[in-house]
């Protein structure tokens with residue numbers, strides 16, 4: 127996904143206004159009124175200045191003079207107050223837009239129901255920039271309104287100036303053209319640099335995280351990695367700095383040149399006006415109006431150019447948001463999804479081929495086997511054989527590159543992905559440790575039952591972790607986190623420290639198992655290495671639980687501990703991307719193939735260790 131220049135700016139502006147209208151309609155309407163008043167103020171001021179001074183020279187009545195001065199006073203107040211009100215409104219519009227934009231953004235992310243997008247660095251960069259630019263739609267609307275007000279104001283002032291000196295009007299306008307072009311070029315360059323630097327920014331963030339993350343802290347200290355990581359982080363930081371410094375310098379030179387040009391035009395114009403007045407071609411009021419108009423026009427043009435450039439930058443930033451929203455779902459959505467009835471016959475993998483990308487090697491090359499309803503199937507195979515990949519295909523986190531997975535004969539691609547996942551309970555090898563309370567960590571298995579403490583405790587009991595959780599300082603309400611303390615009492619550090627704790631690796635694994643148990647009623651249970659981090663007693667207990675839990679259910683178990691898979695109804699051995707063997711433990715041992723070899727090796731390892739003592 128490259129930086130998308132194909133979306134016209136007006137589409138982005140339209141999208142921003144739609145969003146702002148939904149987020150803050152009243153504020154937006156008020157901002158439009160303020161923009162119009164802001165546009166009118168300098169023109170009114172210029173005309174009133176001229177009328178008042180000419181009135182003074184031509185001895186106008188006191189009432190007329192008073193009206194002129196009063197009008198100038200009102201314009202002065204408006205001149206001071208309107209920008210403040212506009213700023214307040216735009217900040218508020220920005221805030222409200224940010225909430226809607228973030229909601230939209232993460233709903234769009236949720237629509238990416240597979241994993242591919244999350245493995246695409248360009249998508250991740252775009253997502254990060256879209257998230258960081260949450261206020262961009264509000265800022266863009268503000269910039270567009272400011273541009274509109276600037277155009278109207280500049281138009282009015284230009285008309286006033288034309289009446290005094292058409293030549294001067296042309297010169298002031300001509301002087302503004304290079305400003306507009308240069309500022310827009312700079313805005314585009316700034317956006318391009320930000321985009322080009324986004325991988326460096328992501329790497330800098332990554333190294334910074336490693337330096338402060340509690341999980342990384344062990345290795346970072348033990349291997350003395352802090353200096354290495356800090357250097358890498360600073361290197362990325364300096365790369366970004368260098369790119370931004372180049373831009374800043376270019377901007378400084380441009381702004382300096384433009385300021386000089388502006389002064390020359392204004393100074394030259396003033397000399398001309400003074401001489402014209404001496405020759406009687408201009409009145410004193412004309413000269414005053416000329417001075418006010420040129421200064422106001424230059425300020426209005428500078429404001430206009432600033433708003434245009436800012437708007438352009440915000441539009442490019444908001445384009446990332448629009449691009450994430452417009453990204454096609456990574457998994458095709460069935461036009462007419464089939465309902466998923468409860469599993470009755472089983473799940474069939476039919477000639478499944480899979481690779482992670484077209485330029486990556488095949489992981490699965492024509493895998494076919496069935497998981498019959500109500501039976502326990504185990505997957506075995508060496509590291510990298512494709513077992514976890516197969517689980518991800520069953521959960522439809524990816525689609526097979528070729529072949530199909532059938533649920534009671536219906537292709538998974540013909541179902542709604544949410545419906546499918548509703549029917550699955552799983553413990554992944556790389557399960558999550560949420561920085562939430564113990565109860566929430568388990569309750570997440572079935573969000574609808576988050577408050578059902580009895581079910582949560584029951585699940586914890588089944589996973590053999592109830593005693594540990596109940597014994598925490600705040601029982602199930604203890605935060606399992608090293609980062610956040612929920613409800614911690616700031617006045618009582620003792621209480622704060624009690625509210626937070628963390629678990630050992632094996633205890634976390636049991637919590638993950640309990641989370642899966644919360645999904646007890648689901649049709650398919652997948653357990654990917656549910657006991658890898660457990661001690662011998664815990665492993666024994668968890669496998670007993672797993673056995674109870676799987677009994678009579680359709681399940682798929684992956685484990686390198688072959689003792690744990692031996693009682694499965696069917697064991698499927700993956701090797702070289704194909705099913706190398708299939709059968710129950712006795713049949714596979716009798717066949718004396720890969721499984722028998724691995725099993726014997728593992729068993730003899732234990733026996734040898736015992737004999738060596």
Ligand SMILES: Nc1ncnc2c1ncn2[C@@H]1O[C@H](COP(=O)(O)OP(=O)(O)OP(=O)(O)O)[C@@H](O)[C@H]1O
Pocket residue numbers: 245482486489507508509510511512513514515516555
């Ligand atoms: N997201 C990914 N992108 C690219 N390749 C991947 C990805 N995930 C896994 N692979 C590759 O796919 C192959 C199979 O990996 P998989 O995790 O399925 O193996 P496994 O049998 O579960 O291994 P283990 O027993 O070590 O857990 C490996 O060669 C791995 O490098």
